[in-house]
Amino acid sequence: MKEIKIIETPKVTYNNYQPLKRVAAYARVSTKLEMQSSSLALQIKHYAKVIIFNPDYVFAGIYADHGKSGTTMKKRDGLQSLLKKVYAGHIDLVLVKSLSRFARNTLDALNIITETRKLGVEFYFEKENISSLDPAIDMLFTMMASLAESESESMSQNISWSFQKNAQRGKVPLQKCLGYQITKDKKYVIDEDIAPHIKKLFQMKLKGYSNQDMIDYLKDHNIKTTKGSNITNATQLRCILTNEKYIGQLTYGKTYIKKINNDKATMINNGEKPKYIIRNHHEAIVDHDTFNQVQEFFQSKKTKYTTQKDNPYNQFVYSLMHDKYLHWKSKVPNKPEYDLLENEYKRKQGTPRIYSKTATHVTRKATIALARKFSELEAKFDKQVAKQLNNKPLERKLKNLGNDLKGYKDDYFKLIKKTILDPADKALIKELEDIIISKSIEYVRIEDEALPQKGSTSRVKEIKKAIKYIQLPMVEFPIDTMKQIFDKIVIADQENYIFVINTSDKPLTKEALKKVAEMNPLLESKCKGKNKSVEFVNWKIVIT
Numbered sequence: 001m002k003e004i005k006i007i008e009t010p011k012v013t014y015n016n017y018q019p020l021k022r023v024a025a026y027a028r029v030s031t032k033l034e035m036q037s038s039s040l041a042l043q044i045k046h047y048a049k050v051i052i053f054n055p056d057y058v059f060a061g062i063y064a065d066h067g068k069s070g071t072t073m074k075k076r077d078g079l080q081s082l083l084k085k086v087y088a089g090h091i092d093l094v095l096v097k098s099l100s101r102f103a104r105n106t107l108d109a110l111n112i113i114t115e116t117r118k119l120g121v122e123f124y125f126e127k128e129n130i131s132s133l134d135p136a137i138d139m140l141f142t143m144m145a146s147l148a149e150s151e152s153e154s155m156s157q158n159i160s161w162s163f164q165k166n167a168q169r170g171k172v173p174l175q176k177c178l179g180y181q182i183t184k185d186k187k188y189v190i191d192e193d194i195a196p197h198i199k200k201l202f203q204m205k206l207k208g209y210s211n212q213d214m215i216d217y218l219k220d221h222n223i224k225t226t227k228g229s230n231i232t233n234a235t236q237l238r239c240i241l242t243n244e245k246y247i248g249q250l251t252y253g254k255t256y257i258k259k260i261n262n263d264k265a266t267m268i269n270n271g272e273k274p275k276y277i278i279r280n281h282h283e284a285i286v287d288h289d290t291f292n293q294v295q296e297f298f299q300s301k302k303t304k305y306t307t308q309k310d311n312p313y314n315q316f317v318y319s320l321m322h323d324k325y326l327h328w329k330s331k332v333p334n335k336p337e338y339d340l341l342e343n344e345y346k347r348k349q350g351t352p353r354i355y356s357k358t359a360t361h362v363t364r365k366a367t368i369a370l371a372r373k374f375s376e377l378e379a380k381f382d383k384q385v386a387k388q389l390n391n392k393p394l395e396r397k398l399k400n401l402g403n404d405l406k407g408y409k410d411d412y413f414k415l416i417k418k419t420i421l422d423p424a425d426k427a428l429i430k431e432l433e434d435i436i437i438s439k440s441i442e443y444v445r446i447e448d449e450a451l452p453q454k455g456s457t458s459r460v461k462e463i464k465k466a467i468k469y470i471q472l473p474m475v476e477f478p479i480d481t482m483k484q485i486f487d488k489i490v491i492a493d494q495e496n497y498i499f500v501i502n503t504s505d506k507p508l509t510k511e512a513l514k515k516v517a518e519m520n521p522l523l524e525s526k527c528k529g530k531n532k533s534v535e536f537v538n539w540k541i542v543i544t
Contacts, residue, residue, distance in 0.1 A: 023051045024060040025095040026082055026102065040066055047095055048437045060091045061444035081448065083112065086121050088451065098127035172252040172278065176226035177245050179285050188245070188282035195285045197223050201240060202290050205297065211237055242298065247291045248284035252276040312479050317341055317359060317489045318513050321351040326491075328356055341491075352494050358530040358537065362497050363489065364474070365527040366539050367482050371470035373523065378464070381522060384543045385460055385503050394450045401443050408436050460503050487544075492517045495529075497539040508544065516542050 025047035029040045044062045052059045063082035085091050096102045102109060102125065113123065113132045123132040171186075179198040180188040197218065204214050211234040218224075218231045225231060231240075244251065253275040255266050269275055317326045319341075326341040339356040374381070412432040415425055466484040487502035490513050498516045502508055524540035 020056060020058045021092045022060040022090060023054075023057040023093045023095065024082060024085070024091050025051065025062050026079060027062065027064040027097065028076070028078070028101045029066060040064055043097060045437065048441060049433065050095070052437060052440050053433075057093075059440050059444060060085070061448065062441060085448065085451065086116055086119070089119070090451070091121060094121070094123045096123060096125050099125050099130070172250055172276070177243065178223075178226055178240060179246065180282070190283055190285060194223060197221055198240065198246060198285050201237070202246075202286050202294055205241055205294050206290065238298070241294050244291075245282075246284065246286040247288055248280055248282050250278045250281045252278065312483065313341065313356070313359065316483065317491060318510070319343070319351075319354065319491045320514060320517070321491070321493060323510075326354065352533070354491060354494070355531045358494075358534065359489070359491070359497075360477070361530045362527060362537050362539050363482065363486075363499070364477050365525075366497070366499050366523075366541060367470065367477075367485070368472065368474055369525055370485070370523055370541060371467055371472055371474075374467050377523060381464070381543070384520075384522060388503055388543060391450055394446055397446050398443065398450075401439060401446065405436065405439050405443060408432055408439065412436060463501060463503070486541075488513060490516050494534050495537055497537060499539065499541045501541065501543045503543060512544065516544065519544070 025044075027040055027043035027047065044064060048059070048062055051057045061082075063078040065076040065078040082091075082094065086094070099109075102123070116123065117132060120133075124130070125132075174182050174186055174188065176182070177188065179191055179195045181191050183189055200217070201214055204217065209217075214237055215231060215233075223231065225236065231237065240246075253269055253273055255269055314327045315325050318324070319326050322343045324343040326343055329340050329342050341354040341356050341359055370377070412429065415421070415429050415432070418425065421429070463485055466481050470478065470481060485501060486499045488500045488508055490498040490500060492498060496517070498519075500508065500513070500516055501522070519542040521540035521542055524538070526536050526538045529535055529537050
């Protein structure tokens with residue numbers, strides 16, 4: 001008879017370890033008053049200490065907004081940075097002092113809570129003792145957020161009512177104005193040193209002096225803006241010459257704030273709200289006749305250009321000559337060959353015209369050349385991208401900082417394990433806490449700096465896909481595809497165009513755009529110009 005011996009698998013007991021949570025905190029104060037600045041610093045230090053010295057937590061950063069209202073989320077850079085990291089999967093738990101610190105806008109707050117809950121990310125509101133992962137708190141969250149939002153709206157209405165009542169009595173907030181000084185009791189008094197030059201400007205305008213003549217006059221007499229900078233362009237002159245304050249008049253309520261899709265927008269007041277015109281508010285510098293003649297001159301010289309607001313080139317072409325983004329303007333109706341790319345106001349004095357037909361022609365040539373040659377350029381493209389996305393310097397910084405942190409933490413935990421602490425030990429513990437908090441915050445800051453570079457891989461894939469998607473020969477110019485490839489077009493001058501491929505998810509600043517002309521190209525060539533003054537245009541494609 002068979003004997004069967006059963007050898008059971010021994011029961012293995014595992015320690016009940018939970019994975020460490022990556023924890024961040026969010027803090028906000030609504031004004032930049034010194035008292036609130038101190039409050040923000042205390043919030044940051046409190047949460048840094050709570051997270052860093054908790055053995056179950058991994059410190060993921062403190063994100064803060066200083067002097068930002070809770071009614072809108074888009075303008076809160078600290079919150080946006082936090083959410084970006086949350087959606088990227090780098091945070092498990094966010095600590096917030098209170099619901100009101102997080103948001104006063106109910107819809108925005110609930111949307112964020114709903115989206116992050118799907119990701120398993122928890123927001124914990126300390127004051128209310130509420131966790132966002134508990135679905136039962138949605139109603140409570142809505143009620144509390146609505147109350148906070150109502151309180152904010154009520155406060156805003158009270159402030160608006162107060163300003164309107166003051167305006168009815170002729171009391172309005174005063175802004176700095178060239179030619180006037182503001183007294184302690186909030187009144188305009190004429191600045192006798194500057195006022196004669198303001199009068200002179202109005203006279204020069206009526207006598208037909210050019211903008212440059214007036215700019216030179218102000219420079220010769222060392223007349224600067226209220227912020228202390230030089231007056232250098234026609235826009236600044238126009239602001240002076242159309243300012244009603246110089247005839248002793250103030251208008252309160254030219255604009256008003258309107259809520260659109262839970263965002264606040266500044267609107268021009270065309271009768272929707274009360275407007276208060278206060279005549280004889282202060283002593284005039286310029287008489288009414290002179291002022292009115294200058295206004296009539298501006299009205300008669302109004303540009304006949306029409307701006308195509310929805311044109312795809314708007315805010316896409318940056319001119320180093322204008323030092324501004326350009327907009328597509330139609331000079332002659334139904335004759336696109338005369339269309340121009342100009343800045344928001346008037347063409348900067350001394351700069352040549354940029355014809356849109358030339359810009360379109362050069363862009364088309366560069367796009368076709370890139371698509372046709374990309375199979376042989378792809379290795380060079382990858383090499384330049386790798387150079388741009390080089391993370392090694394940041395990784396070295398993180399490694400060195402991590403080693404420093406480990407040393408400080410080892411010293412700290414050795415000290416707190418001592419049974420008896422003398423005053424010197426206590427002082428050293430406090431000093432080590434401050435060092436560890438400071439270096440931990442710096443460590444996360446560098447980590448966050450590396451995040452966009454890690455997220456750039458998908459962006460690079462999208463760019464390469466868009467390039468390969470272009471069909472040759474090109475029958476119609478694929479403007480949408482072109483904008484997927486090029487982040488900006490930079491016009492150095494009439495004869496030099498630079499097409500910028502941005503491999504990061506960070507928007508290019510004006511300072512960055514000013515440097516692209518000196519960068520090594522991925523591809524460069526030239527093509528014929530489309531207007532008589534420019535025979536050839538040089539173009540190049542660069543990667544940032």
